[in-house]
Amino acid sequence: xxxxxxxxxxxxxxxxxxxxxxxxxxxxxxxxxxxxxxxxxxxxxxxxxxxxxxxxxxxxxxxxxxxxxxxxxxxxxxxxxxxxxxxxxxxxxxxxxxxxxxxxxxxxxxxxxxxxxxxxxxxxxxxxxxxxxxxxxxxxxxxxxxxxxxxxxxxxxxxxxxxxxxxxxxxxxxxxxxxxxxxxxxxxxxxxxxxxxxxxxxxxxxxxxxxxxxxxxxxxxxxxxxxxxxxxxxxxxxxxxxxxxxxxxxxxxxxxxxxxxxxxxxxxxxxxxxxxxxxxxxxxxxxxxxxxxxxxxxxxxxxxxxxxxxxxxxxxxxxxxxxxxxxxxxxxxxxxxxxxxxxxxxxxxxxxxxxxxxxxxxxxxxxxxxxxxxxxxxxxxxxxxxxxxxxxxxxxxxxxxxxxxxxxxxxxxxxxxxxxxxxxxxxxxxxxxxxxxxxxxxxxxxxxxxxxxxxxxxxxxxxxxxxxxxxxxxxxxxxxxxx
Amino acid sequence: xxxxxxxxxxxxxxxxxxxxxxxxxxxxxxxxxxxxxxxxxxxxxxxxxxxxxxxxxxxxxxxxxxxxxxxxxxxxxxxxxxxxxxxxxxxxxxxxxxxxxxxxxxxxxxxxxxxxxxxxxxxxxxxxxxxxxxxxxxxxxxxxxxxxxxxxxxxxxxxxxxxxxxxxxxxxxxxxxxxxxxxxxxxxxxxxxxxxxxxxxxxxxxxxxxxxxxxxxxxxxxxxxxxxxxxxxxxxxxxxxxxxxxxxxxxxxxxxxxxxxxxxxxxxxxxxxxxxxxxxxxxxxxxxxxxxxxxxxxxxxxxxxxxxxxxxxxxxxxxxxxxxxxxxxxxxxxxxxxxxxxxxxxxxxxxxxxxxxxxxxxxxxxxxxxxxxxxxxxxxxxxxxxxxxxxxxxxxxxxxxxxxxxxxxxxxxxxxxxxxxxxxxxxxxxxxxxxxxxxxxxxxxxxxxxxxx
Numbered sequence: 001x002x003x004x005x006x007x008x009x010x011x012x013x014x015x016x017x018x019x020x021x022x023x024x025x026x027x028x029x030x031x032x033x034x035x036x037x038x039x040x041x042x043x044x045x046x047x048x049x050x051x052x053x054x055x056x057x058x059x060x061x062x063x064x065x066x067x068x069x070x071x072x073x074x075x076x077x078x079x080x081x082x083x084x085x086x087x088x089x090x091x092x093x094x095x096x097x098x099x100x101x102x103x104x105x106x107x108x109x110x111x112x113x114x115x116x117x118x119x120x121x122x123x124x125x126x127x128x129x130x131x132x133x134x135x136x137x138x139x140x141x142x143x144x145x146x147x148x149x150x151x152x153x154x155x156x157x158x159x160x161x162x163x164x165x166x167x168x169x170x171x172x173x174x175x176x177x178x179x180x181x182x183x184x185x186x187x188x189x190x191x192x193x194x195x196x197x198x199x200x201x202x203x204x205x206x207x208x209x210x211x212x213x214x215x216x217x218x219x220x221x222x223x224x225x226x227x228x229x230x231x232x233x234x235x236x237x238x239x240x241x242x243x244x245x246x247x248x249x250x251x252x253x254x255x256x257x258x259x260x261x262x263x264x265x266x267x268x269x270x271x272x273x274x275x276x277x278x279x280x281x282x283x284x285x286x287x288x289x290x291x292x293x294x295x296x297x298x299x300x301x302x303x304x305x306x307x308x309x310x311x312x313x314x315x316x317x318x319x320x321x322x323x324x325x326x327x328x329x330x331x332x333x334x335x336x337x338x339x340x341x342x343x344x345x346x347x348x349x350x351x352x353x354x355x356x357x358x359x360x361x362x363x364x365x366x367x368x369x370x371x372x373x374x375x376x377x378x379x380x381x382x383x384x385x386x387x388x389x390x391x392x393x394x395x396x397x398x399x400x401x402x403x404x405x406x407x408x409x410x411x412x413x414x415x416x417x418x419x420x421x422x423x424x425x426x427x428x429x430x431x432x433x434x435x436x437x438x439x440x441x442x443x444x445x446x447x448x449x450x451x452x453x454x455x456x457x458x459x460x461x462x463x464x465x466x467x468x469x470x471x472x473x474x475x476x477x478x479x480x481x482x483x
Numbered sequence: 484x485x486x487x488x489x490x491x492x493x494x495x496x497x498x499x500x501x502x503x504x505x506x507x508x509x510x511x512x513x514x515x516x517x518x519x520x521x522x523x524x525x526x527x528x529x530x531x532x533x534x535x536x537x538x539x540x541x542x543x544x545x546x547x548x549x550x551x552x553x554x555x556x557x558x559x560x561x562x563x564x565x566x567x568x569x570x571x572x573x574x575x576x577x578x579x580x581x582x583x584x585x586x587x588x589x590x591x592x593x594x595x596x597x598x599x600x601x602x603x604x605x606x607x608x609x610x611x612x613x614x615x616x617x618x619x620x621x622x623x624x625x626x627x628x629x630x631x632x633x634x635x636x637x638x639x640x641x642x643x644x645x646x647x648x649x650x651x652x653x654x655x656x657x658x659x660x661x662x663x664x665x666x667x668x669x670x671x672x673x674x675x676x677x678x679x680x681x682x683x684x685x686x687x688x689x690x691x692x693x694x695x696x697x698x699x700x701x702x703x704x705x706x707x708x709x710x711x712x713x714x715x716x717x718x719x720x721x722x723x724x725x726x727x728x729x730x731x732x733x734x735x736x737x738x739x740x741x742x743x744x745x746x747x748x749x750x751x752x753x754x755x756x757x758x759x760x761x762x763x764x765x766x767x768x769x770x771x772x773x774x775x776x777x778x779x780x781x782x783x784x785x786x787x788x789x790x791x792x793x794x795x796x797x798x799x800x801x802x803x804x805x806x807x808x809x810x811x812x813x814x815x816x817x818x819x820x821x822x823x824x825x826x827x828x829x830x831x832x833x834x835x836x837x838x839x840x841x842x843x844x845x846x847x848x849x850x851x852x853x854x855x856x857x858x859x860x861x862x863x864x865x866x867x868x869x870x871x872x873x874x875x876x877x878x879x880x881x882x883x884x885x886x887x888x889x890x891x892x893x894x895x896x897x898x899x900x901x902x903x904x905x906x907x908x909x910x911x912x913x914x915x916x917x918x919x920x921x922x923x924x925x926x927x928x929x930x931x932x933x934x935x936x
Contacts, residue, residue, distance in 0.1 A: 001872050002864050004745040008876055009860045011741075012883040016853050019887065020846065022894040026806045027842040034807030039790065039800065042808050042820050 045072075052076065053107040053130030053369070055087055055099060058139045063087055063100075063177070065130075076181040082146040085155075085171035085205035086137065086311070086362065091180040094192040097203065099133065099362065102310045106131040106366050106374060113366075113374040129369035136165035136364045141447075144479035145170045148472040153200060154434075154453040155207035155341040158476050161349040161445045163379040164358030166309065168476060169342075171206040173198075206452075208313040212338040213452050216424025217277045217465070218435045219333030221347055221394065224274055226289055226297035228390040233289075235393050238267040239281035247325035248287065254329075256280055257423065257464075274397045275405035277421065279332040286331025291322050294330060300385035301347050301357065309342075309360045316343040333424060344437045345450035346382075351398070352418070352445035355391040357382045399442045407436065409470035412478050416442035419473065421465030431456030436469035440477040447480040449473045503564060504556050510568035511552055514575060515545045521579035521816060528817025529586040540582055543602045544575055547609030551922075554613040558620055559929035563862065566928070569855045570906060570921045574605055574914070576848065577907035579816065580828075580835050587822035597828045597909040608914035612922035622926050626870045629682025636675035637718075639668035640735075644725040655728040655901035669731050670903070670916035673738065673885075674923070677877035680739055684746035685870045715739045727773055729764060730888050730900020736760055738881045745876045746869070774898075781898040798825045802834035802893050806845075813841025828909040833893045836907070848907070849890065855921075856883040862928040875927050878920050 026034065035043065051074055054064035062083045068075035076090050088098015096104065105111035109118070109128030117128050145156040145168040158168040179191035195203050204210040227233035243261045244253045262268040262278035273281035286294060298318040299305070307313040316339040322330060329335035342360060350357035359380040366375035386394070398418035401407040407419040419438025426433060434457055439448035450473075457468035522537045548571040555562050582598040589596065619625070625632070643649045643656045650658035650665055658665045715736065722732045740756040743749075767774045773794070780789045780796035784803065789796040801824045808819055821827045821835030828835075837845045859879025863872045882905060889904045891897035903913040 001745060001748070001869060004748050005860055005863045005872065005876050008741055008745060008880055009857065012856055012860075012880065012887075013853070015883065015887045016849055018896060019849055019890050019894065022891070022896045023806070023837065023842055023845045023849075026803055026894055027810055027837065027845070030803075031807040031810050034803050037785065037800075037804060040804040040807075041823065042804060045820055 050109050051129050052090070053109070053132045055083075055103075055107075056132055056134045057083065057137045057142070059134070060139070061132075062135075068183075070183055072183055075183065076177070078177040078181065081174055081176055082142055082170065083137070084174040084177050085207065086135070086169050087177065088205075089175070089177035089180040091188060091192070092183060093185055093188045094180055098205065099135075099311065102308075102312070103133050103363070103366070106133060109369075111374065114368060117368060117370065131366050131368045131374055133366050134364040135362055136160075136167065137169065137362070138167045138480075138483075140483065141168040141476060141479045142170065144168070145472070145476045148475035149453075152453050152457050152468070153455055154451070155205075156449065156451050156472060156476060157207045157341045157345040158447050158449045158480070159345050159349045159358075159360060161352035161439060161448045162358070164349070164360045164382070165364070165379075166360055166362050167447060167480065169205070169207050169362070171204070173200050173202045175202045205311065206454075207341045208309070208311055209340070210314070212314060212316060212340050213433050213435075213454075214424035214426060215333035215337055215339045215344060216422035216433065216435055217279075217332055218344050218347075218420050218422035218437050218450075219330070219337055219339070220274055220277065220282050221351070221398075221420055221437070222298050222301060223282055223286055223289070223294055223331050224270065224394060224397070225301075225347075225351075225386045225390060226294050227270065227285055228393055229297060229386055230289060230293060233270060233285070235269065235271040235397065237270045239270070239273065239284050241265055241268040242280050245280040245283060247283070247328050249323065250325045252325065254279055254283060271397055271400075274420075275400045277401070277406050282331040283328035284331075287324060287328050291319070291327040291330065294318065294327070297385060300383055301350065302343055302382065303339075307360070309362050311362065313342055313360075314340055316340055333422060341450045341452045343450075344435070344452075345448055348418075348420075348437045348439050348450065349445075349448035350385055351391050351394045352439035352442075352448045353391075354388045355386040356384050395442055398438055402438070406464075407438070407466050407470055409466050410436060410438055410474045410477070412440065412474060412481065415440050415481060417474075417477065418442040418445075419470065421470055423463075423465045429461075431460045432463060434463055434465045434467075434469040436465050436473040438473060438477075440481060447477055449476050451476070504552065504560060507552060507555070507564040507567055510564070511545075511548050511571060514568050514572045515541070515548070517572065518544065518575035518579065521576070522582060524816045525579060525583040525586065528815060529583065529590070540578060540598065540602055543606045544571070544578060544609075547606040551609055551613045551616065551925075554616050555925065555929075558616055559926055561929055562925040563858050563928040566855060566858050566921055566924055569851050569858070570918070573848065573851055573855075573906035576836065577832060577904075577909070578602060578605065580821070580832055580839070580907070581909050583817055583839070584822055584828045584835065586817075591822075600911075601909050601914075604911040604914050608911070608918040611915060612918040615919055615922035616926055619923075619926055621930060622874070622923060623868075623870065623930075625678050625874070626682050626685070629679050632675040632682070633679035636672040636679060639672040639675065640718075640722055641725070642668050651727075652901075655731075656726045657728055657731065657901050667903070667910065667912040669726075670912045671919070673734060673881050674878070674916060674920055676735060676738060677742070677874055677881060680742040681870055681874040681877055684742055684873055688746040688869070727771070728901040729767070729774060729777070729898060730892070730902040732763075733760065733888055733900070734881065734885055734902060737884045738877055741880045741884075742873055742877045745873055777898045777900075781895060784895055798831065799893075799895060799899060801825065802831050803895065805834050805838035806894070809838040809841040809844075811842045813837075813839050813844050815839060829903060830889070830901070830908065831893055832904055832907045832909070833890050849886070852883070852886045852905075856880075858928075859924050862924060862931055866927065866931045871927055871931065875924065878924060882917070882920060 052065040054061040062079045065074040066077050088100045090096045090100040107130045109130040149172050153172055156170040159166055175195050182188045241261045244255055246253050256278045262273055262276055268281055295318045303316045303318050319336040326335045330337050359382040361377050368374050395418050398420055399416050402410050402417045402419045407421045410417050410419040417440040422435030424433040434453040437450040439445040451469040453469050457463045519541045522540050526533050581601050585596045585598040642659045648659045649656055650660040657667050657669055740753050743752045768778045776794050784796035784799040790800055805824050816839050819838040821838045824831045824834050856879045859875055863875035866872050885902055889902045892899040903910055905917040
């Protein structure tokens with residue numbers, strides 16, 4: 001009978017072997033896919049077990065996890081809505097967005113840089129505390145930009161040209177992240193639905209994402225840069241000065257804004273055309289350059305490229321294959337050119353920084369709970385789209401735009417301000433998109449800005465970039481210069 | 484030939500385990516320490532401080548184990564030295580996990596607490612095991628009452644299907660209840676069945692194994708001798724229908740097949756029996772909704788349909804999520820979310836252990852079971868009389884099969900059943916039956932060495 005007993009034993013060993021294999025399959029081979037299954041709430045509970053790190057602006061937390069007497073033990077507390085577009089939200093039920101999402105691995109203490117902390121935590125049984133993320137934003141400039149925008153819809157970006165550090169980033173309308181950070185499903189879900197279904201898309205940071213905007217005349221900076229860099233054109237290159245211009249191959253007539261010619265005389269220089277922001281010379285220039293050379297310059301300046309600041313930036317767009325008439329329209333930023341406010345701020349910053357475009361950056365430093373510095377991004381050159389000489393010419397023309405041209409409302413007494421306005425058309429009767437981009441002081445730039453105001457600033461087709469966007473940019477630049 | 488020397492060295496090493504009670508005492512001390520550390524870790528991780536209640540959860544089970552230990556010193560001094568520490572270890576891990584789940588339940592304001600009860604029931608079960616060892620110094624007395632045991636088993640099996648006292652949980656009618664007190668008689672029935680089969684087969688094994696005609700390579704027994712197989716098969720299928728639980732019928736039928744095989748050495752019975760069982764299960768899965776739902780959930784636990792279905796795979800999927808969270812080394816006691824798995828304190832306690840102790844913990848628990856079973860089979864091997872061999876093989880196998888069916892169900896290897904995890908799960912009948920089973924193994928091991936000596 002002992003033979004049978006041994007065989008029964010063998011059968012049991014085989015059965016247990018099957019269990020060992022199954023357990024290994026679940027806990028090793030399939031562990032990751034099971035853990036990340038959307039129905040597995042452990043991952044979201046897990047993030048609440050550790051005290052999530054704060055996000056700081058000027059050394060002061062603008063969001064932090066405070067102790068809270070429920071199963072999650074902490075609640076996320078957002079200090080001010082003015083940072084909402086940048087910080088985003090971290091919700092149990094609606095996912096996460098903004099830096100809360102982009103910096104999640106650091107904030108939650110799960111980044112690979114915190115490996116040794118995690119090992120320590122495993123040994124002493126205490127959970128890892130999330131790292132603190134210090135932003136490049138300046139609270140005063142952010143506040144100035146927020147206040148200057150008032151109730152208008154749109155976005156403001158301010159960059160330090162030498163370093164790419166983002167000093168202010170505002171998008172309006174925005175949301176209250178505290179409403180999404182609650183621990184009860186119903187109110188959070190209701191708040192999320194209201195925001196999500198709002199036509200103004202308050203959950204989207206329009207400074208870097210969303211549907212982007214037609215740039216209108218601010219795109220003339222890119223076209224001028226392409227012209228100067230081509231070697232075929234100088235600021236003194238002359239174009240025919242017409243009152244109306246029929247686009248090549250069509251019967252469509254275009255006009256300069258205001259409907260007159262670009263100053264007096266039979267011809268007009270590129271310089272005057274830019275200072276007065278005339279459309280007809282730029283349509284001609286665009287056709288002489290051709291879409292390929294404009295697109296090449298746009299791409300050098302960051303169009304079409306993925307960018308992480310570390311928020312994900314929607315790439316700006318220059319049309320793929322425009323015909324001659326369409327190319328002429330792109331010369332003054334119409335047709336299908338679409339840009340983000342950040343992209344235009346980068347263009348101004350590159351001009352301000354003598355042709356060198358720096359990588360925009362929102363994160364100043366990431367510091368672990370044990371005060372180890374986990375990340376300390378150095379300023380990084382993104383590209384050199386234009387020569388120092390071209391940058392100088394563009395600066396002079398932009399200063400003239402503010403001092404004698406159509407961007408006068410951006411002027412700050414005692415400083416040379418460089419700027420360019422834009423008033424983009426979105427359709428025959430749709431309100432304009434109003435733009436300003438520029439920098440100050442022109443001789444030693446401290447800040448480059450881009451301002452976009454949607455819906456014509458509330459006055460349809462009556463507003464201009466100079467009238468509505470330029471004063472906002474002025475307020476932001478003044479806040480920097482006053483510091 | 485280093486290969487053979489290695490493989491032969493392991494059994495030799497295991498044979499070398501002393502049967503001295505002092506060795507057992509050292510192991511019990513060690514396991515008691517594991518229980519104390521586990522409880523302390525649970526309290527520190529969940530409550531962030533230690534509480535005096537730890538002593539209660541530690542002292543009572545330790546007291547029970549010591550009670551058995553001292554009874555063994557008096558009445559069965561040369562019993563196997565590993566069985567008691569292994570059973571105590573498994574019982575302790577169960578208590579620690581149930582206590583941990585209680586703390587999570589209390590934290591969310593729940594009142595479904597099990598740990599206090601489990602600790603008292605463990606003590607009672609161990610006291611009864613001590614009593615069994617005290618009262619049954621020689622297990623051969625059991626051989627005198629095979630039919631009494633058989634009838635007793637049958638009555639216990641039918642009880643839950645009776646009106647008034649029968650209780651149904653999660654679709655399976657495995658409980659009887661009087662007021663708040665519930666009991667799962669099938670757990671005790673498995674021991675009685677093993678006694679019955681052992682007694683019956685010892686007297687019939689010759690006719691079952693030798694008479695009959697040869698067909699192909701197998702010797703087919705006479706219809707008359709095949710009769711009992713059919714009777715037991717019908718009885719287990721009856722259990723399946725009445726109690727709506729596949730696991731219980733697999734357990735009893737499997738026990739019967741293994742014991743008849745051990746008695747006769749005829750693979751024919753196993754072949755025919757497994758075929759009949761599979762056929763029965765397949766037919767049942769077609770005929771009965773509750774069986775077919777279990778099959779669907781088993782085949783694809785993560786499909787949204789099964790996940791959402793009432794009585795579907797939600798529980799199994801949660802168990803898989805939990806085990807995945809445990810990874811290799813586990814989230815640590817108090818560090819995971821085993822409270823998210825429904826019935827984590829009973830049917831799914833293995834998944835809860837898998838989440839917090841990881842693959843390493845699952846391996847350790849399964850290895851403890853395997854070692855316990857191995858000790859049982861070793862006793863069977865060393866015994867000279869057939870009744871003892873059969874009974875011990877039956878007891879060891881039924882324990883192993885139950886672990887296999889439960890663990891297989893929790894991990895999605897087999898369809899889910901209503902069986903409990905021996906020693907680990909919350910529940911008195913399971914503790915009582917398995918401690919009684921251990922008591923029998925200890926008594927039999929004692930007599931085997933006495934005879935050899």
